[in-house]
Amino acid sequence: MEVKWEGIRSISGTSWKMRTIDWEDGAVTLIDQTGLPKEERVLKCSTVDELVDAIRNLRVRGAPALCAAGAFGVALAAKNGEDIENAAEILKKTRPTAINLSYGIDRVLEKASNGKTTEEIREFTLEEAKRIAEEDIEVNKKIGEHGAKLLEDGDVVLTHCNAGRMACIDWGTALGVIRTAIEQGKEIKVVACETRPLNQGSRITTWELLRDNIPVMLIVDSAAGYLMKKGMVDKVIVGADRITRNAVINKIGTYSLSILAKEHGIPFYVAAPLSTFDLEKEEKDVEIEERVPNELIYIGREQIAPLDVDVYNPAFDATPIELVTAIITEKGISESQSL
Amino acid sequence: MEVKWEGIRSISGTSWKMRTIDWEDGAVTLIDQTGLPKEERVLKCSTVDELVDAIRNLRVRGAPALCAAGAFGVALAAKNGEDIENAAEILKKTRPTAINLSYGIDRVLEKASNGKTTEEIREFTLEEAKRIAEEDIEVNKKIGEHGAKLLEDGDVVLTHCNAGRMACIDWGTALGVIRTAIEQGKEIKVVACETRPLNQGSRITTWELLRDNIPVMLIVDSAAGYLMKKGMVDKVIVGADRITRNAVINKIGTYSLSILAKEHGIPFYVAAPLSTFDLEKEEKDVEIEERVPNELIYIGREQIAPLDVDVYNPAFDATPIELVTAIITEKGISESQSL
Numbered sequence: 001m002e003v004k005w006e007g008i009r010s011i012s013g014t015s016w017k018m019r020t021i022d023w024e025d026g027a028v029t030l031i032d033q034t035g036l037p038k039e040e041r042v043l044k045c046s047t048v049d050e051l052v053d054a055i056r057n058l059r060v061r062g063a064p065a066l067c068a069a070g071a072f073g074v075a076l077a078a079k080n081g082e083d084i085e086n087a088a089e090i091l092k093k094t095r096p097t098a099i100n101l102s103y104g105i106d107r108v109l110e111k112a113s114n115g116k117t118t119e120e121i122r123e124f125t126l127e128e129a130k131r132i133a134e135e136d137i138e139v140n141k142k143i144g145e146h147g148a149k150l151l152e153d154g155d156v157v158l159t160h161c162n163a164g165r166m167a168c169i170d171w172g173t174a175l176g177v178i179r180t181a182i183e184q185g186k187e188i189k190v191v192a193c194e195t196r197p198l199n200q201g202s203r204i205t206t207w208e209l210l211r212d213n214i215p216v217m218l219i220v221d222s223a224a225g226y227l228m229k230k231g232m233v234d235k236v237i238v239g240a241d242r243i244t245r246n247a248v249i250n251k252i253g254t255y256s257l258s259i260l261a262k263e264h265g266i267p268f269y270v271a272a273p274l275s276t277f278d279l280e281k282e283e284k285d286v287e288i289e290e291r292v293p294n295e296l297i298y299i300g301r302e303q304i305a306p307l308d309v310d311v312y313n314p315a316f317d318a319t320p321i322e323l324v325t326a327i328i329t330e331k332g333i334s335e336s337q338s339l
Numbered sequence: 340m341e342v343k344w345e346g347i348r349s350i351s352g353t354s355w356k357m358r359t360i361d362w363e364d365g366a367v368t369l370i371d372q373t374g375l376p377k378e379e380r381v382l383k384c385s386t387v388d389e390l391v392d393a394i395r396n397l398r399v400r401g402a403p404a405l406c407a408a409g410a411f412g413v414a415l416a417a418k419n420g421e422d423i424e425n426a427a428e429i430l431k432k433t434r435p436t437a438i439n440l441s442y443g444i445d446r447v448l449e450k451a452s453n454g455k456t457t458e459e460i461r462e463f464t465l466e467e468a469k470r471i472a473e474e475d476i477e478v479n480k481k482i483g484e485h486g487a488k489l490l491e492d493g494d495v496v497l498t499h500c501n502a503g504r505m506a507c508i509d510w511g512t513a514l515g516v517i518r519t520a521i522e523q524g525k526e527i528k529v530v531a532c533e534t535r536p537l538n539q540g541s542r543i544t545t546w547e548l549l550r551d552n553i554p555v556m557l558i559v560d561s562a563a564g565y566l567m568k569k570g571m572v573d574k575v576i577v578g579a580d581r582i583t584r585n586a587v588i589n590k591i592g593t594y595s596l597s598i599l600a601k602e603h604g605i606p607f608y609v610a611a612p613l614s615t616f617d618l619e620k621e622e623k624d625v626e627i628e629e630r631v632p633n634e635l636i637y638i639g640r641e642q643i644a645p646l647d648v649d650v651y652n653p654a655f656d657a658t659p660i661e662l663v664t665a666i667i668t669e670k671g672i673s674e675s676q677s678l
Contacts, residue, residue, distance in 0.1 A: 037645045160561075191651075194635060194644070196535060196559040202635060202644035210645055217649045218635055220535040222499075222560040222592025226656035229594065253561025255568065256599060263598050296533060296541060296557055302639035305533070305541035306376040306549055310556045312530075317565035 007032065007041025018042065019169050020065050021072065023130060026079060028072045030060045033166060033200075037207040048077050048087045055094040055101075058198065062167020063241045063276055064136050066095065067104035071129035074108040078125040084112055096287040097249060097316050098241040099278045104132055133169045139273045140171040142330035144180030147237070147271050150326070150333065151181040151188060155234040158191040158224060161251035162204040163239025163271065173271040174237040175205070177328060182214060190216040191233060193224055195251060197295040197313065221253050228264040236261050240272040243327065247283035247318040254316075258323040270319075271328040289315040347383045357381065358508050359404050360411065362469060365418060367411045369399045372505060372539075376546040387416050387426045394433040394440075397537065401506020402580045402615055403475050405434065406443035410468035413447040417464040423451055435626040436588060436655050437580040438617045443471055472508045478612045479510040481669035483519030486576070486610050489665070489672065490520040490527060494573040497530040497563060500590035501543040502578025502610065512610040513576040514544070516667060521553060529555040530572060532563055534590060536634040536652065560592050567603040575600045579611040582666065586622035586657040593655075597662040609658075610667040628654040 008029070021030040028045040034057060035041050043059060045051040051073045054060050060069050070091050077087030088105045095101060111128040115121035151157065157178055161167075164175030171179060181188050190209055195201035202218055209216040219227065227233050236257055242249040248270050261268040278286075293311035297303060305311075326333050347368070360369040367384040373396060374380050382398060384390040390412045393399050399408050409430050416426030427444045434440060450467040454460035490496065496517055500506075503514030510518060520527050529548055534540035541557055548555040558566065566572050575596055581588040587609050600607040617625075632650035636642060644650075665672050 038642050193561070194535065196533065196561060199643045202648075206648045207645050210648060215649070217651050218632075218644055219651050220560070220591065220635065222532070222535060222595055223651070223653060223656070225595030225598055226591060226653065227651070229656075252559060252565060256561055256564030256595065259564055259599055259602050260595060263602075293557075296559065299638040299643065300641035302641050303377050304538045304638065305557055306546050309541075309545045309549060310554070312556050312558050312562070312566070314562060314565065317562070317568075 007039070008044045009042050010040050019133070020166050021060050021068050021169065022133070023072055023075070023126065028076055030054060031166065032059045033061060033204055034059050036203045045076070047080060048073055048082060048090065051076060052090055052094055055091070061200070062162060063098040063100040063239065064140070064168040064173065064273055065166070066098050067100035067275055068129065068133045068136060068169055069104070070101045071104035071108045071132045074105055074112070075125040075129040078112065078122045081118070084109065084121070084125065095289060097289045100275050103275045107132060136169040136273070137171060139330040140168055140173060140176045141180070143173055143271050143273065143328055144171060144176040146330070146333050147177030147269070147328040148181040148184055148186070150267070150269060150328070151177065151186060151235065153186045155186070156189045156191060156232060158193065158227070158233045158236045158257070159205065160193045160201065160238050160253055160257055161195045162200040162208070164205055164208050166204050166208050167239060173239045173273065175209070177237055177271050178214065179212070188214070190214060191227060192216050192218050193221045193253065194218060195253065196221055200251070224257055225260045228260055228266055233266055235267050235269065237269045237271055240270050240276050241316055242286055243270070243272060243277045244281045244283055244286060245279050246321055248321065248324055249283070249286050249288070249316050249318050252314055252317050255319045258319045262323055267325040268323060269326055269328055270324050274329050274331065283318040286318070288317070291315050348381050349379050358472070359505050360399050360407050360508065361472070362411055362414070362465065367415055369393060370505065371398045372400060372543055373398050375542045384415070386419060387412055387421060387429065390415060391429055391433055394430070400539070401501060402437040402439040402578065403479070403507040403512065403612055404505070405437050406439035406614055407468065407472045407475060407508055408443070409440045410443035410447045410471045413444055413451070414464040414468040417451065417461045420457070423448065423460070423464065434628060436628045439614050442614045446471060475508040475612070476510060478669040479507055479512060479515045480519070482512055482610050482612065482667055483510060483515040485672050486516030486608070486667040487520040487523055487525070489606070489608060489667070490516065490525060490574065492525045494525070495528045495530060495571060497532065497566070497572045497575045497596070498544065499532045499540065499577050499592055499596055500534045501539040501547070503544055503547050505543045505547050506578060512578045512612065514548070516576055516610050517553065518551070527553070529553060530566060531555050531557050532560045532592065533557060534592065535560055539590070563596055564599045567599055567605055572605055574606050574608065576608045576610055579609050579615050580655055581625055582609070582611060582616045583620045583622055583625060584618050585660055587660065587663055588622070588625050588627070588655050588657050591653055591656050594658045597658045601662055606664040607662060608665055608667055609663050613668050613670065622657040625657070627656070630654050
């Protein structure tokens with residue numbers, strides 16, 4: 001099914017009360033992240049098909065936000081009188097790498113199993129999805145409190161992709177740590193890697209930080225090593241899509257950053273909720289999503305490579321746990337060696 | 340002066356006899372690299388102003404090609420009856436980092452000093468510029484012969500930016516080594532990093548390799564480390580814009596690649612003509628060109644970052660000599676430690 005999207009409203013000028021993804025008037029509403037920073041539009045998904053399209057095309061993305069997206073998706077199926085088990089299967093298949101998507105879906109399914117009537121199932125699924133969204137904010141605030149202890153006044157923190165408010169319901173994981181540190185009165189500057197090929201760093205991270213008046217400087221991904229060598233980076237904080245026993249799976253480029261940080265003696269932190277952990281698995285058990293060649297051949301309407309070139313486009317990579325200085329969760333900071 | 344460019348002809352379907360930059364009918368002709376891979380057009384520069392614009396806007400780029408561009412520029416000034424010393428100054432200021440530009444200009448100026456009449460100066464400058472172009476091809480072929488010894492049948496070679504035919508007059512430095520190895524019957528595959536922000540890898544390297552039927556796979560810059568970890572890269576070969584006593588100055592991202600190669604035990608080679616060497620200088624003496632923020636805010640007409648974001652956009656970085664396994668020149672292969 002091809003979905004024709006029309007924004008239901010613009011978020012320009014609105015306060016941050018708008019969440020990344022939410023439930024409103026019997027539908028899922030979300031900030032369409034593919035339009036940023038140029039077009040600030042809110043979309044409404046009234047069917048699971050529409051939400052599936054939104055997830056596949058990264059209109060909503062980021063591991064914690066996908067947790068809520070999956071949860072709201074099941075609630076939407078229940079509301080529309082669809083088979084929720086079937087909807088759950090379809091939703092889980094949209095993106096293979098982030099564990100949080102399945103986690104959110106499974107939590108809602110479990111609550112649904114207590115429902116004896118269609119009405120109860122509708123009610124329980126929506127309640128649980130809303131609870132997941134609320135918890136995400138609380139969890140991020142706690143991650144922020146724990147992580148902020150690691151940041152000193154004057155730090156320049158390099159981040160990759162977007163592990164901010166726009167990857168969650170609100171506040172953010174990696175950027176949440178920075179927000180909390182700033183709230184505590186510390187002066188923190190952010191270096192944002194643009195994060196090819198979909199430019200979540202240049203499109204989303206810079207946009208959300210500028211809206212909060214947090215100083216941010218944009219660089220190309222390949223400049224990170226040079227900045228570290230010049231002493232322009234004090235710490236690295238990234239998010240995670242899945243944390244296995246031996247590796248952190250996150251946006252492509254994270255692994256390179258971890259090597260560069262080690263080489264320059266710079267702490268390398270991962271900020272993620274416990275729902276990102278999948279400690280029964282190892283790196284080799286996780287499917288790394290490979291996305292289409294066109295992400296490297298076009299940017300919007302601009303063709304930047306030959307149409308017939310071979311492309312290898314893994315969306316994520318795996319950073320060995322031993323390269324991670326510490327993982328910041330809602331329960332505290334764990335040295336990665338102690339997992 | 341704003342130059343309105345119109346292609347004088349397309350190079351589609353033409354053989355490779357067209358050089359990257361050449362002298363034709365009293366003007367400098369060049370393949371407009373800003374149009375690749377989509378628009379294959381040849382431009383004609385009849386004035387130094389036009390050539391200056393072409394160099395500044397990277398219509399012609401690559402250290403060895405800039406050597407010839409500077410040389411032809413002085414010849415063009417002489418042909419048009421302009422002050423060649425003044426033209427030389429203007430040309431030298433177009434790009435600060437590659438030493439080859441000054442080298443080409445100075446060689447032609449020296450020959451000009453032997454001219455007693457305007458006619459002789461015209462003749463000597465053009466002769467010398469043409470000689471520089473011819474020498475570049477011979478030099479590249481020799482770099483290819485020496486460098487090919489380092490490549491084995493079946494190697495996958497990762498390269499950054501474009502150090503190919505399109506960075507020179509013909510054949511190429513890093514890609515010249517690969518071309519020679521393939522000519523010798525070795526099977527070589529290339530991994531091309533897209534090379535943000537101007538995408539010389541995705542736009543130019545892939546385009547020129549596909550035209551020669553050399554297998555090439557395009558990746559985002561930040562994926563290089565992940566490919567190395569997966570054992571998908573046997574060697575790295577890059578070009579250079581300037582080689583000082585203690586560092587190789589090359590396209591931003593080269594330094595990160597050198598660290599990643601070391602971490603994974605992968606040889607890291609630099610292929611460059613002796614005209615790239617500036618051994619009286621150290622890294623700290625070289626101006627690293629910083630280019631405009633718009634290179635990260637737009638790709639063509641597509642806006643990919645907030646208009647008011649701070650951007651740090653160094654075009655080059657510096658790789659310490661000790662991270663370079665060997666430098667391949669027209670005189671042979673030198674272990675970097677012996678410089």
